[in-house]
Each structure stands twice: as C-alpha cells, then as structure tokens.
Amino acid sequence: MTYKRKNNRKYDELRPMEAKVGVIKRADGSAMFKIGGTTAIAAVYGPRELYPGHLQNPQKGVLRCNYNMLAFSGSGDRVRPGPSRRSKEISLVTENALNPALILDKFDNSVIDVFIEMTNTDAGTRCAGITAASLALADxxxxxxDLVAAVSVGKIKDALVVDLDYDEDSYEEGVDLPVAMMVNSEKITLVQMDGLIKKEEVIQAIKNVKKALKKVHKVQVNALKEKYAK
Amino acid sequence: MSEILVKDKDVVIPGQTLATGMDYLPANGTLREEEKIISSQVGLVNLNGRLIKVIPLTGPYIPKKDDVVIGKVVDITLNGWRLDIGCAYHANISLRDGVEEFVERGSDLSQYYNYGDYVMAKITNISSSKLIDLTIKGHGLRKLTEGQVMKITPSKVPRVIGKQGSMISLIKEKTNTKILVGQNGWVWISGQDPEKEIKAMNAIKIVNEESQTDGLTDKIDKYLGGKNDIQKKKQ
Structure with missing residues (x-):
C-alpha cells in the first residue's frame, strides 16, 4: 500500500517556499515566511525595558514570543481570536526553539519581543512561525x-513524508513531528510528536527532515541577502 | 590548515562560517565555534591581518562610554532628568551635570529641560547594572531647540558622517542646515528653510539605506543639486 501525495509531491519534497525580510516598517526587524498555504509574519521589537521587574533576568535578555492565529486564517471555521491554550503552548515552544541560537548576554534586564501572526494556515504553522521569527531576529x-529553521515530518500509511499539509496533518493514524534545528551546527532545538511511531522510524524521520531543513535554510539565506546584499 | 572562506566587504549572515582553523581571531560580530569562526550578525566582513570582524548592517544601539548621543527627556526626577536614548536602558542627567548655575532645592527643573526636549549629551559612565550617566558639560553639548529629529540605523552613523565628516559637511553645505548626529543613530536637523530641511533628511535616508554602495558621496552630491560637478567642469 503506497501513499500518494497531493499534486504528485514526493515524500521528501517541501511545498513551495517564499521568504521576505523587512515587511513591517515600524518594527525593529520583521520577516514573512510562506510555505504552501501557510504564511507567517513575524515582527521583532527591542531590546527594550522589561516590566514588571520580576520578569527581568540580570544575567541575560529575555525572549518573549507571541504566536497568534488570525480569525480568518484557516480554511474551515473562523478561529476564535485571542490567546488560547494552544497558542500559549506554541509561543512557549517557539521561545525554547529560538533561545539556544541567540546571544543575549549584552541585553540584561531587557526583553526582545517577537510577535508571530499567522495570516494563512494549512498546517505546519509553528514551524513556519519559528522560521519567520528567526529571520526577523536576524533582521x-x-x-x-545560527539561523533556526523548522519543518514538520510525519508518517502516513507507512510513508515518512516531510512538510505535512492540513489533510495529511489531520489523517487519523498519522504521525506529525515538527522539528526545529540550528542548521549549520545541526543542533535540534524543537521536537514534538503527535501519534504512534517506532523508534527506528523516528530516527529515519529526523534524518529526512535534516535534508529538508537545509532547503528551508537556503530560502532564509536568500531572503536576508536580498535585503542586505543589493 | 587555516582558511578564510569570505572576502573583504562580503555580506554575511548569522551562522555563516567565515574561516576555519585556529590561525585567525574572532573580533566583533563573530564568534568561535570549535575550530570555526562564524558570523553572529548580518553585516560586512572586515579582514584586518589575523582579525576577522563583522560590521553590522542592522542592530540596536549598544551604549559606550564617551559616546555623544541625542536623547529625549522622558522624566524629571528630584535631582535630574531621565532620557530615552534609543536603547534598552534609560539614561540619567544629574543636576550638576545638567546646568551650570546654582539651582535651589525644590525648584522647578522643567525650566531647564522639559518633557519632550531633545538634548545632545555625552555618556560619562555606564554602571554594571546598566545605569547610564550623561553630561551636558562639554564642547558642543547642549539642549536642542527648534529643528527636528530623525532616526537611522546606529551602525550606519560612521557612513552618514563620512571620512573626516565629508558626507555630513556636504549635506550641511548643500542644504544650508545645521546637523548633529548622535552615536545612537538619532540625527538632529535644523535649517532656515523647511524644504531644505526635508531635502537634508531625504539625503540622510538615502545614505542610511544604501550605505554599502560605492560612490555614495557623488550620488548624494547629485541628489542635492550637484553644484560641485558643474564647478569641476568649468575648471
């Protein structure tokens, strides 16, 4: 039983990607990252003063991420606006995925705010958000x-596929495994998993996703060079 | 064994390997990761002997001692003023560093610097807990009345000033304006003619956006009317 993907996409093929740096004029740094039907826009403000004071860290700067899915972003029902259990969790894992790459010891007692808005969603939003946020922080x-890139990998009917779309993501017995990595040093900063999968398959999935992340990284590099190396 | 992988003035991005081996030394904007030197910022490579440096093309202002900055008064305290200087920390001017004359205890300090006033000041001290002290006593330091303030990328301040002030004096001359550039990327512009003031602002914006291109001084010269070119032809 072989699984055939939409649009004859190969198992290790990513959806078409697009990235742009500096999309929000008033932000200190910003970026847009699009992968298939998912679009993330990230804006960075700071470093700036952090209040209330008990949140401050006297040794290094604090990274504060805020993930938000816009009401009209999905293809189905209207998403209820405002923070939710899910968006809080994703904000937290985004922080944890980006923090190991950042050098914040010069910004003690201050905060760097990252706002990630999903304008279009077709699965893989946390990965697109992390990829966009990393670009915005560099901007x-x-x-x-290192830059952090993220993409999901999954298992659908015995096939290990990279970059799931919404239909694949919601496949009943499937596995969804988002991975974020510092691409040059190959250090993984985020792994989450949903579903049942064998140990060997996880190892193979992460091997596959590393190749895919190199492609995402290339898009990131090109976006930054487009703005700065005119 | 050691090898440099980039050329001088290349644009690099964070995480990019600049050199391998232990023969080269990481300077500002770079760091050593095992045997490699990698860039930590978006910027231009600067090779200086064994030193590899990355000059940032973007980034926040990091205050340094003896920097002359432009700040905005955001608070008046019992013994001085608190200023926003465009970084993560506020700066303080104490009474004795702010005014020359004797100030009686309890008098109204807003008569010297009021909320929203812009001030050109020098950083005298930065404590370990990032308390920044400023002074107004010094050559050319003062309160900035009239004019307007614009903001540019702090790392591009040297480009706006130019070699020995060539760029800034060109803009000043052509537009007949007074311009002061703070190291924090805040620029104060004041002229008799508002249109010329705007022209000077636009010229600074061009320098800020196209800082790494060659022949920028000529371009600005042309933008501001290019009288120099005509004079050269006549000669």
Whole structure:
C-alpha cells in the first residue's frame, strides 16, 4: 500500500517556499515566511525595558514570543481570536526553539519581543512561525549563533513524508513531528510528536527532515541577502 | 590548515562560517565555534591581518562610554532628568551635570529641560547594572531647540558622517542646515528653510539605506543639486 501525495509531491519534497525580510516598517526587524498555504509574519521589537521587574533576568535578555492565529486564517471555521491554550503552548515552544541560537548576554534586564501572526494556515504553522521569527531576529540585528529553521515530518500509511499539509496533518493514524534545528551546527532545538511511531522510524524521520531543513535554510539565506546584499 | 572562506566587504549572515582553523581571531560580530569562526550578525566582513570582524548592517544601539548621543527627556526626577536614548536602558542627567548655575532645592527643573526636549549629551559612565550617566558639560553639548529629529540605523552613523565628516559637511553645505548626529543613530536637523530641511533628511535616508554602495558621496552630491560637478567642469 503506497501513499500518494497531493499534486504528485514526493515524500521528501517541501511545498513551495517564499521568504521576505523587512515587511513591517515600524518594527525593529520583521520577516514573512510562506510555505504552501501557510504564511507567517513575524515582527521583532527591542531590546527594550522589561516590566514588571520580576520578569527581568540580570544575567541575560529575555525572549518573549507571541504566536497568534488570525480569525480568518484557516480554511474551515473562523478561529476564535485571542490567546488560547494552544497558542500559549506554541509561543512557549517557539521561545525554547529560538533561545539556544541567540546571544543575549549584552541585553540584561531587557526583553526582545517577537510577535508571530499567522495570516494563512494549512498546517505546519509553528514551524513556519519559528522560521519567520528567526529571520526577523536576524533582521533586527540580535546577535545569534545560527539561523533556526523548522519543518514538520510525519508518517502516513507507512510513508515518512516531510512538510505535512492540513489533510495529511489531520489523517487519523498519522504521525506529525515538527522539528526545529540550528542548521549549520545541526543542533535540534524543537521536537514534538503527535501519534504512534517506532523508534527506528523516528530516527529515519529526523534524518529526512535534516535534508529538508537545509532547503528551508537556503530560502532564509536568500531572503536576508536580498535585503542586505543589493 | 587555516582558511578564510569570505572576502573583504562580503555580506554575511548569522551562522555563516567565515574561516576555519585556529590561525585567525574572532573580533566583533563573530564568534568561535570549535575550530570555526562564524558570523553572529548580518553585516560586512572586515579582514584586518589575523582579525576577522563583522560590521553590522542592522542592530540596536549598544551604549559606550564617551559616546555623544541625542536623547529625549522622558522624566524629571528630584535631582535630574531621565532620557530615552534609543536603547534598552534609560539614561540619567544629574543636576550638576545638567546646568551650570546654582539651582535651589525644590525648584522647578522643567525650566531647564522639559518633557519632550531633545538634548545632545555625552555618556560619562555606564554602571554594571546598566545605569547610564550623561553630561551636558562639554564642547558642543547642549539642549536642542527648534529643528527636528530623525532616526537611522546606529551602525550606519560612521557612513552618514563620512571620512573626516565629508558626507555630513556636504549635506550641511548643500542644504544650508545645521546637523548633529548622535552615536545612537538619532540625527538632529535644523535649517532656515523647511524644504531644505526635508531635502537634508531625504539625503540622510538615502545614505542610511544604501550605505554599502560605492560612490555614495557623488550620488548624494547629485541628489542635492550637484553644484560641485558643474564647478569641476568649468575648471
């Protein structure tokens, strides 16, 4: 039983990607990342003062992410606006995925705010959000060890596929496994999983996703070079 | 074994490997990761002997001692003023660093610098807890009346000023305006003619956006009327 993907997409093929840096004029740094039917827009503000004071860290700057899905973004029902359990979780994992790459020791007691807005969603939103946020942070000039790229990998009917769309993501017995990585050093900063999968398959899935992330990274690099190396 | 992978003035992005091996040294904007030197910012490579540096093309202002900055008064305290200088921390001017004359205890400090006033000041000290002290005592430091303030990328301030002030004096001359550039990327412009003021602002905007292109001074010269070219032809 072989699984055939939409639009004859190969198992290791990503949806068409597009990235742009500097999309929001008033932000300190901003970026748009589009992968298939998913679009993330990230804006960075700061470093700026952090209040209330108990949130401050006297040793290094604090990264604060806010993930938000816009009401009209999905293909189905209207998404209820405002924070939810799900968006809080994604904000947290985004912070954790980006933090290892950033060098914030010069910004003690201050905060760097990242706002990620999903204008179109077709699965893989947290991955698109992380990819866009990393670009926006680079655009804001925050020192970092590496760019972070993210993409999901999954298992559908015995096939390990990369970059799931909404139909694949909601497939009943499927597995969805978003991965974020610092691409040059191949350090993984986010792995989540939903579904049942064998250990060997996870190892193979992560091998596959590393190749896919290199492609995402290329798009990131080109977007930054487009703005800065005219 | 050691090898440089980039050329001078290349645009690099965070995470890009600049050199391998231990023969080269990482300077500002770079860091060593095992045997490699990688860039930590979007910027231009600067090779200087064994030193590899990345000059940032974007980024926040990081205050340094002895920098002359432009700040905006945001608060008046019992013994001085608090200023926003465009970075993550506020700066303070104490009474004795702010005014020359004797100030009686309890008098109204807004008569010297009021909320929203812009001030050109020098950073005298930055404490370990990032308390920034400013002074107005010094050559050319003062309160900025009239004119307007614009903001540019702090790392591009040297480009706006130019070699020995060539760029800024060109803009000043051509538009007949007074311009002061703070190291924090805040620029104060004042002229008799508002149209010329706007022209000077636009010229600075061009320098800010196209800072890495060659022949920028000529371009600005042309934009501002290019009288120099005509004079050169006549000669």
């Amino acid at each position: 804001a000039g925050i020192p970092m060890k």
